[in-house]
Amino acid sequence: MDDDYGIVEYFYDHTGHRCGYCKSESTSLSCGMWAHRLTAGIYDDLLNRGWRRSGEYCYKPMMQKTCCCQYAIKLDVDNFQLSKSQKKLLKRVHKFLATGKRNESEKPDEKGDFCAELSGDGVVEMPDFTNKKSDVQIDLEACHLKSTEEKAANQDKKAVTCEPMDQDTGEPSVLPREETDSSTKKEAHVPKKGLGADPNKPLCRKARDIRRERWLLKQSKAGNDLNSDTTQASLSCLRKPKNEPKSLEDFLFEPLPPDAAHKLEVLLVRNSPDCPEFANSFGSALAVYFRYQQQIHKDPPEKLTERRYRRFLVNSPIQVKTVVSNEKSPEFEMTFGKSWKLFERYQMQVHKEPPSQCNRESYRQFLVDSPLQYDPKGPYSLGSFHQQYWLDGNLIAVGVIDI
Incomplete structure (x- = not known):
């Protein structure tokens, strides 16, 4: 068949x-x-x-x-190109791995809220600014009152110190406003209109072109053939190389110092019970899912179960095809427990689900089971996978990917 x-x-x-x-x-x-x-x-x-x-x-x-x-x-x-924000994020991750330091803006607040993308289980809400409205109005009124008092004080000071006395009457003599303003103003200097570039002189040239012309003149005086391969190779060295953007591999494989503060490891695990590496990290991935759902989407703990995790992120219609029937993956089996624990913590903290709904069965049905077939033929292995992120030996995140 x-x-x-x-x-x-x-x-x-x-x-x-x-x-x-x-x-x-x-x-x-x-x-x-x-x-x-x-x-x-x-x-x-x-x-x-x-x-x-x-x-x-x-x-x-x-x-x-x-x-x-x-x-x-x-x-x-094949046609993926990094955006500016993605490049900045990769640089921040590399800095954290190398030094262990993070910017203040990257740290979570007291409630532990993080930025997140929208998903089907919830939407990130904007912060509530209604409680700060009265404080802002009070501050604006105080600043307006202070500026009004300072302005009035300055006007009184000018009235006392800036009005000269009349020698005949002994009363303050105030000059007309127009005369006072005109006496303090200076004549504005209007520059003469330029004539532009001198038409008798040659246009300004780039230093690169001048150096190239001098080099060609020197080679011609020495009797060298300008069309030879050696001359053309030397001429190409004078040309400024174009700046090529860094690829994704350049950012990912940028070397770390020998004494790096952290170690990050990314594993692509096939999300199938037949894959031992997936089974071993199942608990850790489940705990990450629990924490994410509770913190980001505010799901109650009773809503987080291993069955829900399996149904939503593990089960796949792409069926797994293996060379040997019922072949087990050692990597999946070894990390299954840690992946499940990660899913459990994620569901309890992010989605507020109870531990009873964050069991292994829910995790398998939600994020492990998949009807997608695994096809190892060709340059890429096709099927459903779990991409695991390990920081200093601890599983911190799991991504579900269909290839």
């Missing part, structure tokens, strides 16, 4: 559901299907047509009817 096929179960229920962005109860409308098995090529075609997935559930929002429009997140890695 040909392996390049998919098995899906389409849902005909198009009624409204709760929106994770605006928190409306029945305004999120989408077409959905349960993907039991998908190849990477089929899922790529679905992405190009606006479909997304949450675990093994694939859906396409009805843009004309739904409350909050959602778009598939896809990156063309």
Whole structure:
């Protein structure tokens, strides 16, 4: 039987559901299907047509009817170019790894809030400035009163010290305002209109062109052939090389000092129970997910479960294909516990879910299970993966990636 096929179960229920962005109860409308098995090529075609997935559930929002429009997140890695903000972020990370220091603006506040991207489980809200309104008004009134008093004092001082006395009457004599202003003003110096560049002189030339001309003249006097390979090679050395932008690899693999304060390791783990490296980091990834949901999206702890984690971030319609049946990945098994603990802490702190909802089963269903097939053929391995970030031996973040 040909392996390049998919098995899906389409849902005909198009009624409204709760929106994770605006928190409306029945305004999120989408077409959905349960993907039991998908190849990477089929899922790529679905992405190009606006479909997304949450675990093994694939859906396409009805843009004309739904409350909050959602778009598939896809990156063309071959044509990817770093933005200015991304370059600054990579430089800050490199500085932190090398020195261990962070800027004050990068540190979390007392509530532990961090900047985050929007996701389907919540939206980052703006800070509340209503409580600071009265303080600002009081400060403005105080500043206005102070400036008024200073202005009045200056006017009184000018009236006392700047009015000359009349010698005949003994009374202050005040000059007319126009005469006073005209006596203090100086004549403005108006420069003469320029004539521009001297037409009899040659235009200003660049020093680079002058050096090149002198070198060519010197070579011609020495009797050298200007068209020879040696002369052309020497001439190319005089040309200023163009500044080429640094690539992503240049930023990622920038060397650290021998005594670096921290060590960062990034692992790409296939998110499948058959992958041992994924199973070993499952607990740590689950704890990171719990912390993120509780801190960023303010989810209650009772909402955070391993089942929810598996369904949302682990389950994938791209089915795994391996050479040996039921092959286990040692890396996944070794990090499964740490990934799950990370998911648990994330759900409890970010989404405020109870520990009972952050178990291993919820983590597997939400972020581990995937119907996407694993295809090791070709230059890239296709399927569902977990990208793990290890700082000084501790798992700090996990990203779910479909390739």
